[in-house]
Amino acid sequence: xxxxxxxxxxxxxxxxxxxxxxxxxxxxxxxxxxxxxxxxxxxxxxxxxxxxxxxxxxxxxxxxxxxxxxxxxxxxxxxxxxxxxxxxxxxxxxxxxxxxxxxxxxxxxxxxxxxxxxxxxxxxxxxxxxxxxxxxxxxxxxxxxxxxxxxxxxxxxxxxxxxxxxxxxxxxxxxxxxxxxxxxxxxxxxxxxxxxxxxxxxxxxxxxxxxxxxxxxxxxxxxxxxxxxxxxxxxxxxxxxxxxxxxxxxxxxxxxxxxxxxxxxxxxxxxxxxxxxxxxxxxxxxxxxxxxxxxxxxxxxxxxxxxxxxxxxxxxxxxxxxxxxxxxxxxxxxxxxxxxxxxxxxxxxxxxxxxxxxxxxxxxxxxxxxxxxxxxxxxxxxxxxxxxxxxxxxxxxxxxxxxxxxxxxxxxxxxxxxxxx
Numbered sequence: 001x002x003x004x005x006x007x008x009x010x011x012x013x014x015x016x017x018x019x020x021x022x023x024x025x026x027x028x029x030x031x032x033x034x035x036x037x038x039x040x041x042x043x044x045x046x047x048x049x050x051x052x053x054x055x056x057x058x059x060x061x062x063x064x065x066x067x068x069x070x071x072x073x074x075x076x077x078x079x080x081x082x083x084x085x086x087x088x089x090x091x092x093x094x095x096x097x098x099x100x101x102x103x104x105x106x107x108x109x110x111x112x113x114x115x116x117x118x119x120x121x122x123x124x125x126x127x128x129x130x131x132x133x134x135x136x137x138x139x140x141x142x143x144x145x146x147x148x149x150x151x152x153x154x155x156x157x158x159x160x161x162x163x164x165x166x167x168x169x170x171x172x173x174x175x176x177x178x179x180x181x182x183x184x185x186x187x188x189x190x191x192x193x194x195x196x197x198x199x200x201x202x203x204x205x206x207x208x209x210x211x212x213x214x215x216x217x218x219x220x221x222x223x224x225x226x227x228x229x230x231x232x233x234x235x236x237x238x239x240x241x242x243x244x245x246x247x248x249x250x251x252x253x254x255x256x257x258x259x260x261x262x263x264x265x266x267x268x269x270x271x272x273x274x275x276x277x278x279x280x281x282x283x284x285x286x287x288x289x290x291x292x293x294x295x296x297x298x299x300x301x302x303x304x305x306x307x308x309x310x311x312x313x314x315x316x317x318x319x320x321x322x323x324x325x326x327x328x329x330x331x332x333x334x335x336x337x338x339x340x341x342x343x344x345x346x347x348x349x350x351x352x353x354x355x356x357x358x359x360x361x362x363x364x365x366x367x368x369x370x371x372x373x374x375x376x377x378x379x380x381x382x383x384x385x386x387x388x389x390x391x392x393x394x395x396x397x398x399x400x401x402x403x404x405x406x407x408x409x410x411x412x413x414x415x416x417x418x419x420x421x
Contacts, residue, residue, distance in 0.1 A: 003029060003043045010050065019054055026051040030074070044074055045086060052093045061100045064093065065107045072114060084123040087111055091130065105134050125155065129163055132170045136177070144174050162204075165194040169207050176214065177315070185215055206235035206244065213251060214316055217258075226255035233273075246277045247314070253285040254317055257292055258324065265289040284310040288321065297332055298353035300325055329354075329362055330371065337372070342384050345376070 010025035029047040032040065048071055055064040068090045075083040091111065094104040108131045115124035128151050135144035148171045155164045168191035175184035188211055195208060213228030233248035249268070256264040268274065269286050284307030291299035304311060304321070312318050329352075336351050337343060349359040360376065363383060367374055374385040 003032075003040065007043060007046060007050075010047070014050065014054060019058065023051065023054055026054070030071075041078055045078065045082070048074070048086070049089070052090055056093055056096045059097050061094065061097045061103050064090075064097065065103050068094075068107050069110065072111075080120060080123070084120065084126065087123070088126060088130065091127075101134065101138055105131065105138060108134060125151065125160070125163055129166055129170070132167065132174075136170060136174055139177070141174050141178050144170070148174065161194045161198040162201075165191050165198070165200065165208075166204060168194060169204070169211060172211055172215075176211075176218075181215070181218055188212060188215060202235050202239055203241070206232045206239070206241075206248075209235065210244070210248060210251075213248075213255075217251070217255065217316070217320065220258075222255040222258045226252055226259075229255060242277070246281060249273050249277060250281060250285055250314070250317060253282075253289070254320055257285075257289050258320060260292075262289065262293045280307065281310050283307070292324065292328065295328065295332065296353075297325075297329055300328060301354070326362075330366060333359070333362060333366065334372065337383065337385060340383075340385060342382055344382050346381060348383065 006025050006029060010022045010029075013019070013022040013025070026047040030044055030051070032044070048067070052064055052067060055061075055067065068087070071086070071090065075086075078086065091104065091108055094100045094107065108127055112124055112127045112131065115121075115127060128147060132144050132147050132151070135141075135147065148167060151167055152164070152171075155167060168187050172184045172187035172191060175181070175187055188208070191208060191211075195204070200208070209228045209232040213225040213232065216222075216225035216228060229248050229251040233245055233252060236242075236245035236248055253265060253268055256268065265285075266289075269282060269289075274282055284303065287303040287307065288300070288311070291297075291303050304325070311321060332352055333348070336348055345360050345363070346356050348363075349356045352359060363374075364376060366372060367376070372385065373388055374383060376383055
């Protein structure tokens with residue numbers, strides 16, 4: 001049986017669910033002795049990718065990791081460009097398995113070491129860039145920054161603008177994750193500068209737009225952020241990258257919610273975008289928008305609990321909705337306590353629809369932040385509200401008069417001195 005027939009038989013077995021027969025056929029092809037035949041190399045490449053898909057389907061991460069290690073012996077039959085693409089593809093397939101991130105990081109480090117030994121500089125840099133991305137996903141920010149600093153030095157010497165743009169973008173994401181916003185902005189500016197000198201692929205341009213929107217949102221400039229999120233959404237939609245397109249759409253909705261544009265939110269949620277991505281993610285954003293429009297803290301809190309996985313899993317949305325909730329709670333509390341000079345905390349909690357402990361904690365914070373003046377009498381469980389103290393401006397006026405008098409005396413002394421000489 002020819003190799004082509006074996007491949008067809010394996011493909012047929014894979015489609016019908018006979019995975020064992022398919023696996024045996026692919027392994028047989030990969031074990032054939034190496035030769036300089038281009039036909040055999042293409043057949044082995046196809047078998048390698050199909051076998052990787054089989055391991056992904058069965059979530060056999062250890063087998064896939066071992067396949068990546070063993071496949072390096074076949075790389076002598078491929079060109080450097082093809083072997084580099086093949087290794088990156090196999091490593092990316094690991095991300096399709098469940099809980100495979102630690103193994104993916106380990107195998108990427110192993111492949112970086114191999115690329116260094118083989119003096120494959122471009123492959124090593126591409127893998128190091130991928131490793132930075134994996135470390136960012138794993139929240140290993142210190143290790144990611146250390147690798148970024150090393151990588152940037154070599155990329156600047158080689159003047160590889162494309163990879164340099166990608167690494168600067170990853171640097172911006174890492175700094176944003178550790179809340180170092182000035183460095184995050186500087187890294188994004190460097191990424192855009194490098195991108196302007198080359199043709200920027202749509203996926204990378206989408207990443208730049210998305211990060212720009214996120215950083216503008218951090219500055220509370222949600223109008224500009226929305227325009228960047230829209231650009232990112234358009235880019236990812238054209239690439240059929242539904243996961244990132246959905247994230248961009250959620251950020252667009254976030255921007256309009258923060259801008260208090262209820263009509264724009266409804267328009268987005270009833271348009272063609274919402275039909276394509278209908279599901280719990282958009283349901284969560286719709287519920288938050290409704291609670292915010294109604295100024296209902298109870299509904300807001302219920303939504304945050306009901307859609308916890310959809311809202312809390314994204315750090316950008318979690319951060320802004322947390323600030324939105326605090327702001328809404330503060331406004332509601334100020335409105336409720338305004339008519340009182342002394343009121344029970346339990347009564348305020350009942351009026352606002354939250355627990356006494358939550359209301360007491362927020363009131364304490366507001367008093368410390370001098371949002372209003374008062375004290376919490378825990379003995380009686382009451383909030384005592386004071387009038388805002390009026391500052392006596394007599395002392396300021398007196399100091400201002402003394403300052404001007406001093407200027408006048410100095411001027412008289414200068415005039416007297418000049419007349420003597």
